[in-house]
Amino acid sequence: MLENESRQPHILIIEDDEHINNIIYDVLQKENFLCTQAFSGSEGKINVSQQAYDLIILDLMLPGLSGEAFMNELRTDLQYDTPVIVLSAKEKLDHKLNLFDLGADDYVTKPFEVEELLARIHVHLKRNTKIRTTTSYRHKNLTLDSDTMSVTVHQSELNLTRQEYKIIELLIKNPTRVFTRQDLYELAWDEIYVGEDKTITVHISNIRNKIKAFDDENYIETVWGIGFRLSK
Template identity: 80%
Template sequence: MEDEMKQPRILIVEDDEHINNIIYTLLQKENFLCTQAYSGSEGKMNVARQTYDLIILDLMLPGLSGEAFMGELRTNLKCDTPVIVLSAKEKLDHKLNLFDLGADDYVTKPFEVEELLARINVHIKRSAKSKLITLYKHKNLVLDCNTMSVTIHNSELNLTRQEYKIIELLLKSPTRVFTKQDLYELAWDDVYIGEDKTITVHISNIRNKIRQFDEENYIDTVWGIGFRLNK
């Protein structure tokens, strides 16, 4: 049981049984614990009931597509498990769209198993390092990186993905003043194209959600610069 707990868990979501079995056999030999799923819906059910260290995801899936699965994973399930996408589509704009959805890596079919294994090991090691610290706390606000949840006085805040990312950035760098450009580019993973009200509105929404449970100020406005965690 102790050895099993140390083995990384990987979910394989691939409808092609032959490819799924090839990946499964490869990873079993490398001492990974693997779960096989053959549709996006089956993959989603597995994620809902089990924590994984990595997900290998095909795009052309029956029912819930790979793209739709990514949306469910990052928004409704609030799961930050690394995802390696497998796809025969090679166009740059398609790859960029997947990264926007929250994918961490992309392997083009047909692929060499050695390359896939190397990428898997990189993400497993990176994820293990990031999970050494999983809880960040400021006053009564607690962020859990494993569950991607934020609670205050033991009540979970209902946050959008960007609101969560903003709080995560502030709590992980409590002394840093973030400009609007910093927050936009880090939370949206996009290029900031100039002054707008997007960040201001999101900060206001976060403050309102916190205020439902705690009247104390948690985010300071640094006029002319940006925002930081209240000291």
């Protein structure tokens, strides 16, 4: 079964003015966003080093690490490409252009209306979602995440080889198809099949054993004389 993850977008608010930070937080919470508050650039840097965010709202006049310094480290040292909306009372064009050069995606001048900020947030989240679609496939208690190339059973990750992952991916993405040994070999190994029946059999057995460590359910069905398919 295909699952398009409809999770809450997670937004990091970096603003040292507690009143403004709380206003933004309350508005975004009402919009069903998951929010984290930081009150200094240093705190913000710690947050992004430990957690992935869908968008960052960044004030410039921050204690510890300034907004400009934070932006520079975000884009260079941390290689973080999450959209950033800058909040600042500075209105000069050269200042704004410098921020865009540092990697800011948008700019909102203080004082601002929360409706404008909210509209800009929605635009960037929508745009970023089109670029990054997170898709997972699920069958019984097994989930394959094509973004992280991981497979979990009962939320426990399986330690798979590249070919084992590819076999599961082929089966779970094509739940009604019966794959011959030749199909699986050529698609998972990207090589021409030369009658390596034992190779596929061993890999299927290994996958079954790894799944069985967490779940006694049958996930791969043998179709005698033909090959394998996802179990019903």
